[in-house]
Amino acid sequence: MRIELQKRARVSTLFSVLSPLLALALTLLFGAIMFWLLGKNPVSALYSFFVEPLLEVWSLHELAIKAAPLILIAVGLSVCYRSNNWNIGAEGQFTIGAITGSILPVMYPAWHSPLILPLMLILGMIGGALYAGIPALLKTRFNTNEILTSLMLVYIAQLYLDWLVRGPWRDPQGYNFPQTKGFQIEAVLPEILSSGRAHWAFIFAIAAAVALWFMMRFMLKGFEVSVLGQSERAGRFAGFSARRMVWFSMLLSGALAGLAGISEVSGSIGHVQPVISPGYGFTAIIVAFLGRLNPLGIIASGLVLALTYLGGEAAQLSIGISDKVSRVFQGLLLFFVLSCDTLIHYRIRLIFAGAKTAEVKA
Amino acid sequence: MTLSEGPATVPLLSVRGLTKLFGSFAACNAIDLDIAPGEIHALLGENGAGKSTLVKMLFGVLQPSAGQILCQGAPVTIASPGEARHLGIGMVFQHFSLFEALTVAENIALSLDPKISLARISDEAASLSKAYGLPLDPQAHVADLSVGERQRIEIVRALLQNPKLIILDEPTSVLTPQEADRLFETLFKLKAEGRSVLYISHRLEEVRRICDRATVLRHGKVTGACDPSQETPASLARMMVGSDVAEVHRDNAAALGDIRIEVSNLSVPARTPFAVSLKNIAMKVRAGEVLAIAGVAGNGQGELFDALSGEYPVAEDEAIHIRGKAVGRTGINGRRLLGAGFVPEERHGHAAVSAMALSDNLLLARSQSDKKAFLSGGAFSVIRFDAIRSATRRICEAMDVRKSGEDPQAGSLSGGNLQKFIVGRELDRQPSVLVVNQPTWGVDAGAASRIRQALIDLARSGSAVVVISQDLDEIFEVATNIAVISEGSLSKAYPAGTLTLERIGLLMGGIHESHPIPETAHAH
The missing domain is CATH 3.40.50.300 (P-loop containing nucleotide triphosphate hydrolases)
Known part of the structure; x- marks a missing residue:
């Protein structure tokens, strides 16, 4: 027996719209089964995972803190993916952005000026963009696969950060803890409201999403992205350059990942340490797809994925299971998003033995 | 039966x-x-x-x-x-x-x-x-x-x-x-x-x-x-x-004007191991003329189109002139701004993006040449969808493009109707130079005759038209002059009336008058 995917003659618009919700529902269902198998009450476990974090003001602030880097990175990735460039290394660009953005407060801790914060943000974006420029250069010069190069660069970035905070950047008065000095107050991204910790990164994320939505929807640049993503040849006919698009999309997504990195360090952590991200750069890939590569959809999906992080922490406390559960939920979600989309475009056909198909020519 | x-x-x-x-x-x-x-x-x-x-x-x-x-x-x-x-x-x-x-x-x-x-x-x-x-x-x-x-x-x-x-x-x-x-x-x-x-x-x-x-x-x-x-x-x-196919009409007496495309000493090395290199190509096309380029598939037609359209600019700027201007190193949009239009062979994924709407596919070819009409907002280049949609409507009416819905995906149209749209998209600009590769490849007879008529009418209105085609019937229908491409070399152009099918066949096989005709060449 063999399973075949047959393209559907017509794609249901209703189900294309419902697909992310369907994926979400299936994720919850399988999450419930998983809790049940772990010997927990599935209803109360799901409640403490997905509902409790939404009931208190402080945890809504935490939600915004976690959603901000996810949305910032994912909207950049969505442009990248729409143009058929597969930047998988946002986690590395996030890390490098955090490092380059932190140069000023770490090297000049005594510099107190309102200029320092904007400069940090710009340096973070430049760092992320340059780091994404490496796979772009390799792709345009040597036709290297950017999926592999951008992914491998993640580990280099993480080890570099690790070496930095254990070596040259370590705070001499820090009791040998591997971290830098705390940033001066001018170098800390301010909070949005006085009611909690959520800082400006969330505003940046919403602004970036709206700006890129406008670009993709109404501007020739967005049209160029979609054309080159669907057919390089047609893009060349239109006079668009696929090579320049590699640079544009990689630098843009790298810059946004870098901005997310420096915002996280400056706004949420306040110093540099060996681990600054619970995998935002990778989770953002799920966010981008769950949001259907649409910047506005990504705002919603970013909040959903942020909730899985919060829920993981909450579940650890209230029902005593590992916070790895949030990884399981993220994996389930990506799996169901992709499979719902596949089933919307294709139907499954089982071909039983007997109808033995010899090699089919043509 | x-x-x-x-x-x-x-x-x-x-x-x-x-x-x-x-x-x-x-x-x-x-x-x-x-x-x-x-x-x-x-x-x-x-x-x-x-x-x-x-x-x-x-x-x-x-x-x-x-x-x-x-x-x-x-x-x-x-x-x-x-x-x-x-x-x-x-x-x-x-x-x-x-x-x-x-x-x-x-x-x-x-x-x-x-x-x-x-x-x-x-x-x-x-x-x-x-x-x-x-x-x-x-x-x-x-x-x-x-x-x-x-x-x-x-x-x-x-x-x-x-x-x-x-x-x-x-x-x-x-x-x-x-x-x-x-x-x-x-x-x-x-x-x-x-x-x-x-x-x-x-x-x-x-x-x-x-x-x-x-x-x-x-x-x-x-x-x-x-x-x-x-x-x-x-x-x-x-x-x-199912119905009588409209015959294509043309006047033989159209007077030829100034030279619109001039190619000289155009040589392009093969881009990939399976591509054909162009060797020393020369041609001149005047206003009012249809130059048809015959040849069997895979003899350099695609490469010649790429060089003429500027999708792949060539090293020598002087090798190609459009309306008197050296454009060898100019890209496709630069050539469009000089009044040239282009219709590639492959409809899906080259001339059009199948999954995009017709109006988007209009913008595809004309985003720079019709910048004033289709874009606003200066450096932001905001797309004027209303202007593009009304131009799409105009083209569909002019070329009788049959479609379902107001602005359907290009991929949902039949080959003939999509080709009519793609040709109409260029004609709508009234290009002074048009280069078409296989204009009616895989197109039904009704659409084919309409497209051929449109090409002839365009030339008659004073444009220079280059038609690259494998279809000899088509070539004789539209051509003022005929040249033959074979293994990347282009023969000189002959007036259409002086060539017979057999002679073209020989040229297509790479046999020119100077060579002795080998045994295999004489047919039945």
């Missing part, structure tokens, strides 16, 4: 009420067909008439939704190509399935019983190819062979199975007239041995020349059966198209 000479014996293969549904669309609708032993039977029809679907069912690639296939009177189910071969049916596809890096013998071995030794296959292939007049070296690598030779491999591969019926899908579409003549001789030999041939084509002259009977399909139904030698090309075309 009533025929002039009905098959007295049991037909080799019969088809009764054969139907194939794709969703609710009937690609083949209750088809009846009889193939007698020892006949060459033509299957005629436009693109999308259901010919390919029908033969795929006969060869076991597709399964019928309803109806019956009878082999020598006995009902059979053909579940796979292997079973079809077993029943004595061989097939030569339009698009060959050969591995370029392997030798002829190795390619043949792939489709046979793995137990047979390569040496034996070589021997048999060599003797078969000799017996049927299909010269072929079993040790040659496929990559080094011409299209005609590659087709011979497919034919020999089919013959090795000793088939009773051979199906040929558009076999001459890739051949020079001389190569086609050789193929016909082979077919007559097969017929003389009592084998049957099912010959799929839309070339009416050929069918009249070599086929004993013809079955005509239109919209998935049999619309006629006839003895093609008793018909005229016009009457066959009527059966195929």
Whole structure:
């Protein structure tokens, strides 16, 4: 027996719209089964995972803190993916952005000026963009696969950060803890409201999403992205350059990942340490797809994925299971998003033995 | 079916009420067909008439939704190509399935019983190819062979199975007239041995020349059966198209104006191992002229188009002039701004993005040339959707583009209607120079004649038009002057009236007057 995917003659618009919700529902269902198998009450476990974090003001602030880097990175990735460039290394660009953005407060801790914060943000974006420029250069010069190069660069970035905070950047008065000095107050991204910790990164994320939505929807640049993503040849006919698009999309997504990195360090952590991200750069890939590569959809999906992080922490406390559960939920979600989309475009056909198909020519 | 000479014996293969549904669309609708032993039977029809679907069912690639296939009177189910071969049916596809890096013998071995030794296959292939007049070296690598030779491999591969019926899908579409003549001789030999041939084509002259009977399909139904030698090309075309095809009109006396395109010493190295390099190309096209460039597929037409359009600018700026300006190193939009328009060969993924709306596909070609009308917001380049949509409407009306809905996806249009839109998209700008590659490739007869008429009218209104085409009928219909491209070299241009089909055929084979004409060249 063999399973075949047959393209559907017509794609249901209703189900294309419902697909992310369907994926979400299936994720919850399988999450419930998983809790049940772990010997927990599935209803109360799901409640403490997905509902409790939404009931208190402080945890809504935490939600915004976690959603901000996810949305910032994912909207950049969505442009990248729409143009058929597969930047998988946002986690590395996030890390490098955090490092380059932190140069000023770490090297000049005594510099107190309102200029320092904007400069940090710009340096973070430049760092992320340059780091994404490496796979772009390799792709345009040597036709290297950017999926592999951008992914491998993640580990280099993480080890570099690790070496930095254990070596040259370590705070001499820090009791040998591997971290830098705390940033001066001018170098800390301010909070949005006085009611909690959520800082400006969330505003940046919403602004970036709206700006890129406008670009993709109404501007020739967005049209160029979609054309080159669907057919390089047609893009060349239109006079668009696929090579320049590699640079544009990689630098843009790298810059946004870098901005997310420096915002996280400056706004949420306040110093540099060996681990600054619970995998935002990778989770953002799920966010981008769950949001259907649409910047506005990504705002919603970013909040959903942020909730899985919060829920993981909450579940650890209230029902005593590992916070790895949030990884399981993220994996389930990506799996169901992709499979719902596949089933919307294709139907499954089982071909039983007997109808033995010899090699089919043509 | 009533025929002039009905098959007295049991037909080799019969088809009764054969139907194939794709969703609710009937690609083949209750088809009846009889193939007698020892006949060459033509299957005629436009693109999308259901010919390919029908033969795929006969060869076991597709399964019928309803109806019956009878082999020598006995009902059979053909579940796979292997079973079809077993029943004595061989097939030569339009698009060959050969591995370029392997030798002829190795390619043949792939489709046979793995137990047979390569040496034996070589021997048999060599003797078969000799017996049927299909010269072929079993040790040659496929990559080094011409299209005609590659087709011979497919034919020999089919013959090795000793088939009773051979199906040929558009076999001459890739051949020079001389190569086609050789193929016909082979077919007559097969017929003389009592084998049957099912010959799929839309070339009416050929069918009249070599086929004993013809079955005509239109919209998935049999619309006629006839003895093609008793018909005229016009009457066959009527059966195929269903209505009389509008004839293309032109005035011969159009006066030629200034030089609009001038190419001199254009040489371009091959971009990929399988591309053709352009060698020292020179041509001049004047206002009011249609220069048609004939040639067999794969002789550098695509490369020439790329160089003329500026999709791949060339190293030498002086090699190409458009309206007196050196543009060799200028990109496609720079050339468009000089008033040039371009229509590439491939509709899907080159001239148009299938999954995008027609209006988006309008913007695709004209985002820079019509910047003022289609974009606003200065550096932000905000798209003016309303202006683009109304231009799309205008083009669809002017070219009679039939579509479902106001602004459907390009991919949902039939080939002919999409091509009308793509050509109309350029005509709407009234380009002073138009370069078209294969303007009516895979397009139904009605759309084809409309497109050709539009090209002639454009030239008459004072533009210079370059038409690259494989279709000789088309070339004679539209051309003021004709040049022939062969292995990346372009012949000089001859006035259309002074060239015969045979002479073009020779030029297409790379034979110019200065060379002695080899033996193979004189046809029947």
